[in-house]
Amino acid sequence: xxxxxxxxxxxxxxxxxxxxxxxxxxxxxxxxxxxxxxxxxxxxxxxxxxxxxxxxxxxxxxxxxxxxxxxxxxxxxxxxxxxxxxxxxxxxxxxxxxxxxxxxxxxxxxxxxxxxxxxxxxxxxxxxxxxxxxxxxxxxxxxxxxxxxxxxxxxxxxxxxxxxxxxxxxxxxxxxxxxxxxxxxxxxxxxxxxxxxxxxxxxxxxxxxxxxxxxxxxxxxxxxxxxxxxxxxxxxxxxxxxxxxxxxxxxxxxxxxxxxxxxxxxxxxxxxxxxxxxxxxxxxxxxxxxxxxxxxxxxxxxxxxxxxxxxxxxxxxxxxxxxxxxxxxxxxxxxxxxxxxxxxxxxxxxxxxxxxxxxxxxxxxxxxxxxxxxxxxxxxxxxxxxxxxxxxxxxxxxxxxxxxxxxxxxxxxxxxxxxxxxxxxxxxxxxxxxxxxxxxxxxxxxxxxxxxxxxxxxxxxxxxxxxxxxxxxxxxxxxxxxxxxxxxxxxxxxxxxxxxxxxxxxxxxxxxxxxxxxxxxxxxxxxxxxxxxxxxxxxxxxxxxxxxxxxxxxxxxxxxxxxxxxxxxxxxxxxxxxxxxxxxxxxxxxxxxxxxxxxxxxxxxxxxxxxxxxxxxxxxxxxxxxxxxxxxxxxxxxxxxxxxxxxxxxxxxxxxxxxxxxxxxxxxxxxxxxxxxxxxxxxxxxxxxxxxxxxxxxxxxxxxxxxxxxxxxxxxxxxxxxxxxxxxxxxxxxxxxxxxxxxxxxxxxxxxxxxxxxxxxxxxxxxxxxxxxxxxxxxxxxxxxxxxxxxxxxxxxxxxxxxxxxxxxxxxxxxxxxxxxxxxxxxxxxxxxxxxxxxxxxxxxxxxxxxxxxxxxxxxxxxxxxxxxxxxxxxxxxxxxxxxxxxxxxxxxxxxxxxxxxxxxxxxx
Ligand code: SF4
Numbered sequence: 001x002x003x004x005x006x007x008x009x010x011x012x013x014x015x016x017x018x019x020x021x022x023x024x025x026x027x028x029x030x031x032x033x034x035x036x037x038x039x040x041x042x043x044x045x046x047x048x049x050x051x052x053x054x055x056x057x058x059x060x061x062x063x064x065x066x067x068x069x070x071x072x073x074x075x076x077x078x079x080x081x082x083x084x085x086x087x088x089x090x091x092x093x094x095x096x097x098x099x100x101x102x103x104x105x106x107x108x109x110x111x112x113x114x115x116x117x118x119x120x121x122x123x124x125x126x127x128x129x130x131x132x133x134x135x136x137x138x139x140x141x142x143x144x145x146x147x148x149x150x151x152x153x154x155x156x157x158x159x160x161x162x163x164x165x166x167x168x169x170x171x172x173x174x175x176x177x178x179x180x181x182x183x184x185x186x187x188x189x190x191x192x193x194x195x196x197x198x199x200x201x202x203x204x205x206x207x208x209x210x211x212x213x214x215x216x217x218x219x220x221x222x223x224x225x226x227x228x229x230x231x232x233x234x235x236x237x238x239x240x241x242x243x244x245x246x247x248x249x250x251x252x253x254x255x256x257x258x259x260x261x262x263x264x265x266x267x268x269x270x271x272x273x274x275x276x277x278x279x280x281x282x283x284x285x286x287x288x289x290x291x292x293x294x295x296x297x298x299x300x301x302x303x304x305x306x307x308x309x310x311x312x313x314x315x316x317x318x319x320x321x322x323x324x325x326x327x328x329x330x331x332x333x334x335x336x337x338x339x340x341x342x343x344x345x346x347x348x349x350x351x352x353x354x355x356x357x358x359x360x361x362x363x364x365x366x367x368x369x370x371x372x373x374x375x376x377x378x379x380x381x382x383x384x385x386x387x388x389x390x391x392x393x394x395x396x397x398x399x400x401x402x403x404x405x406x407x408x409x410x411x412x413x414x415x416x417x418x419x420x421x422x423x424x425x426x427x428x429x430x431x432x433x434x435x436x437x438x439x440x441x442x443x444x445x446x447x448x449x450x451x452x453x454x455x456x457x458x459x460x461x462x463x464x465x466x467x468x469x470x471x472x473x474x475x476x477x478x479x480x481x482x483x484x485x486x487x488x489x490x491x492x493x494x495x496x497x498x499x500x501x502x503x504x505x506x507x508x509x510x511x512x513x514x515x516x517x518x519x520x521x522x523x524x525x526x527x528x529x530x531x532x533x534x535x536x537x538x539x540x541x542x543x544x545x546x547x548x549x550x551x552x553x554x555x556x557x558x559x560x561x562x563x564x565x566x567x568x569x570x571x572x573x574x575x576x577x578x579x580x581x582x583x584x585x586x587x588x589x590x591x592x593x594x595x596x597x598x599x600x601x602x603x604x605x606x607x608x609x610x611x612x613x614x615x616x617x618x619x620x621x622x623x624x625x626x627x628x629x630x631x632x633x634x635x636x637x638x639x640x641x642x643x644x645x646x647x648x649x650x651x652x653x654x655x656x657x658x659x660x661x662x663x664x665x666x667x668x669x670x671x672x673x674x675x676x677x678x679x680x681x682x683x684x685x686x687x688x689x690x691x692x693x694x695x696x697x698x699x700x701x702x703x704x705x706x707x708x709x710x711x712x713x714x715x716x717x718x719x720x721x722x723x724x725x726x727x728x729x730x731x732x733x734x735x736x737x738x739x740x741x742x743x744x745x746x747x748x749x750x751x752x753x754x755x756x757x758x759x760x761x762x763x764x765x766x767x768x769x770x771x772x773x774x775x776x777x778x779x780x781x782x783x784x785x786x787x788x789x790x791x792x793x794x795x796x797x798x799x800x801x802x803x804x805x806x807x808x809x810x811x812x813x814x815x816x817x818x819x820x821x822x823x824x825x826x827x828x829x830x831x832x833x834x835x836x837x838x839x840x841x842x843x844x845x846x847x848x849x850x851x852x853x854x855x856x857x858x859x860x861x862x863x864x865x866x867x868x869x870x871x872x873x874x875x876x877x878x879x880x881x882x883x884x885x886x887x888x889x890x891x892x893x894x895x896x897x898x899x900x901x902x903x904x905x906x907x908x909x
Pocket of ligand 1: 235236237238239240241242266270271272273274275403404405
C-alpha cells in the first residue's frame with residue numbers, strides 16, 4: 001500500500017524534450033527507461049532491465065542540449081526541462097568510437113561464433129555502419145575454456161559489460177565471480193581463479209543468458225549455426241514452470257534461454273536443469289515404437305495393434321471383473337488436457353474412480369491441512385511476492401535445489417531488500433548463509449515445534465467478543481489448542497531452545513509482510529497435515545493473507561502436479577476439486593461425456609497398490625511416471641505391478657516400471673507437444689510444440705483420445721485445444737482460461753471469465769473448515785523415535801541436477817555429467833566413529849524394506865542421529881520407505897524420513 005507521501009510522488013510527472021517531442025515520465029525514471037517506454041530505440045550493451053544499471057559501456061550515450069554534455073542514458077534520471085537528443089552527429093560519432101574500440105580487441109570470428117545473429121555488439125556495429133574496426137588491433141588472446149559440463153568461456157569476446165557479474169550477484173545471488181585485474185587485463189573471474197565447480201556457482205546459466213556477445217556460451221551445443229526456429233514454451237522439469245525459448249531446427253534442441261519478459265515467473269533466469277537438461281529429448285534411449293510383451297520379450301508393433309490389445313484387455317477385465325478392477329496412475333509429466341482425458345477414461349470408460357498420481361506422495365498431507373484452514377490448495381500469492389516480504393519463514397523446504405527460482409527470489413529478498421529469513425530444518429542447506437535465525441527441530445517434531453511457535457505468535461493478540469470473522473474464530477480456538485505447547489516443552493521435545501522459539505514468534509507476530517514457505521521436508525514427513533494446519537494458521541492470524549507481499553507458498557508440488565490435481569487425478573474429486581458427491585457437478589460431466597460416472601470414491605495411490613496385491617485390481621494404466629523408482633518401497637511396488645493381469649505403461653523411456661508392462665506406448669516429451677501447464681503458483685501457461693515427437697512416439701493426449709474412441713466414448717478432440725474448450729465448460733476454476741486468453745498472458749486460476757485477468761492472490765476459493773471442528777478432530781501424530789534396529793533417521797534431499805521427472809534428467813547427457821552415479825550420504829563424524837566408519841568408506845544403508853550401497857562423507861553440521869542423503873539419477877532413497885509408515889489423515893508415506901542402520905561394507909584404499 002502506498003502512503004500519502006508516496007502517492008504525491010507517484011502523481012508528479014517530469015517533462016522533458018526527447019528527440020524534439022515533449023514527453024513525460026515519473027520522477028526517478030532514467031532517460032533510457034522513458035525512451036524504451038515511448039519506443040525510441042537507444043542502443044545499449046551493459047544495460048539489462050533485470051539488472052542494476054552500471055553505465056559502463058557508454059553505448060547508450062545521448063546529448064543533453066541544456067548542459068551540452070553527453071550522458072549515459074541508462075543511469076541519468078530525467079529532470080524537468082531537459083532537452084535530449086538520442087541520434088545527433090556528436091552522439092553517433094561517440095558511439096561509433098566506442099564500438100570501434102571494442103571491435104579492435106574483439107576477434108573477427110563472427111561467422112563461426114555460436115552467438116550468431118544474437119550478438120548485440122555485431123548488431124549495434126551493423127546499425128552504425130561499422131564492418132570492422134579502423135583502429136589498430138589490440139591483441140586480446142585468451143584460450144577458449146570449457147569450464148565445466150555447462151559453460152564455455154571465451155574471454156577474447158568479453159566486452160567488460162559486467163552483466164554476468166551483476167546477474168551472479170543480483171539474480172542468482174551467489175557471488176561466485178567478480179572483476180579481476182585492471183585496464184585491458186580486467187575480466188570476470190572467480191576469487192583466485194579457482195574453477196567454478198569449487199565456488200557456490202549453481203550453473204543456472206543466467207550469466208550465459210545475459211552475455212551480449214559470445215564470451216559465455218553453452219558448452220556442448222550440438223551445432224554452431226544460428227538456430228532457424230525459436231519456440232516459446234514452458235520448462236516442465238520442476239513445479240516453477242519457467243517460460244523458455246527453445247532454439248531448434250526441425251529435429252534437435254540447439255539451445256534454451258529464458259523468455260526475458262516481465263510477466264513470466266522467471267524473468268531472465270533459469271536453473272541448470274532447464275538451461276542444459278533438455279538434451280534428454282533426443283536421447284538414444286527414447287521409446288520409438290509401441291512394444292508388446294511376448295514370450296521372447298518386448299516386440300515392436302504398430303499403434304493400431306497395440307491400442308487394440310490395450311482396449312481389448314481393459315474391456316475384458318471390466319466385463320469379467322467389473323470396472324473397479326481397473327485403475328490408472330497419471331501423470332505429473334503430462335499437460336492439463338492429458339490429465340483431464342486420463343481421468344475421463346477412468347471415470348467414463350473404466351467406470352470407476354481409481355485414479356491418482358505421484359502428486360499425492362509429494363503434496364497431499366500438507367495441502368490438505370492448508371486447504372482446510374485457508375480454502376486454498378495451492379500458493380496464495382505469486383512467487384514474485386516473496387521478493388516484497390519483510391519476513392520469510394522457510395520450514396522444511398530446500399528451494400535452492402527443488403524450486404531454484406523460488407530459492408533465488410528468497411535470496412534476493414534477503415540480500416537485496418533486507419528481508420529477515422527464519423529457517424527451520426533439522427539439517428543444513430544452501431539458504432543457511434542467508435538466514436537471520438536458524439532453528440533445528442529434531443526429525444518428526446515439526447508439528448510440536450509449530451504448535452509452540454503459534455502459541456507464542458498469538459500471545460497478546462486480542463479478539464473482540466463481537467468479531468466473528470474467520471481470523472477471529474481461529475484465534476479463539478487456536479489459543480485453547482496450543483496452550484499446552486509451552487516453549488519449555490517445545491525445547492524438551494524438539495531440541496529448539498525455548499528462547500529461540502519465543503524470538504522467532506516475536507518476529508512473525510508483528511510482521512506486516514510475512515511469507516511462509518513450507519516444503520517437501522514437511523510434506524513427506526510425519527505430521528504433515530498438522531503442520532499444514534498450523535502454518536496456514538500463522539499467515540491467517542497474523543493478517544498475512546489476501547494482500548501482496550505475503551502469503552503461504554507451499555513448495556511440495558513439482559512438474560505439473562498442480563495441473564494433475566486440478567484436472568481431477570484424485571479418487572474423490574472431479575476436475576476443479578468438485579466433489580464426487582456434488583450432484584450438479586457430476587451431472588455436468590455426465591451430460592458432456594454422454595455417460596454416467598460412479599459417485600463412490602476410488603482407491604488412492606497406496607490403496608490401489610494394496611488392492612492389486614489383494615488381486616482386486618487386475619488392470620492398471622500408468623502414464624508418464626516411474627513408480628518403481630519414485631514411489632516408496634520399491635520392492636512392494638514392483639511386486640504389486642508384477643502381479644497385475646494387465647499393465648500398460650505410457651512413457652518416453654524404458655523405465656523400471658515400463659519393464660514390467662505388458663504393453664508399452666511411446667509418448668512425446670513436453671517440448672514435442674501442445675497444451676497447458678499449471679505451475680505451483682496456479683499460473684496456467686501455454687505449452688507449445690518445438691519438435692516433432694521422436695519416431696513413432698505420440699503426444700499423450702492423442703493416444704488417450706484414440707483410446708477413448710476405441711472404448712466407444714464421446715470425444716471429438718482434434719487438438720488439445722478442443723480438450724481445453726471442454727475444460728472451460730466443465731471446470732469453473734478454468735472457465736476463463738481459454739487458448740485466446742493464454743495467447744495474451746499467463747492466467748492464475750480461478751478465472752471464470754476470459755475477459756478477466758485471473759486471480760493472482762487467492763483466499764477461500766472453497767469454504768474453509770470451521771476451526772472448532774477442525775481442531776477438535778485433529779489427532780496429534782504419534783512421536784516417531786528411532787528403533788534399536790534402525791537407529792538413524794535418513795533425511796533425503798534432492799540434487800540440483802535432477803528433476804522429479806527422473807527419467808528425463810537421467811537421460812540427459814549433460815545432467816548425467818554433472819550428477820553423481822553413486823550416492824554419497826553424510827553423517828556426523830562422532831556417529832561414524834562409534835560405528836567404526838571411516839570417511840570415504842563404502843557403506844550399506846539398510847531400512848526395514850531394503851538396502852542401498854553408498855559412500856559416506858562426514859559433516860559436523862549434521863546433527864547426531866541423522867544421516868543425510870541426496871538422491872542420484874539411479875538411486876532414490878524413497879525406495880527404503882515402508883508402506884505402512886504413513887500419515888493417518890492423508891494416507892501418504894513418510895518418504896522423506898526413514899529409519900535406517902549403517903554398516904561398513906568396504907574401506908576404500
Ligand atoms: Fe525453471 Fe524449474 Fe525448469 Fe529450472 S527446472 S528452468 S527452475 S522450471
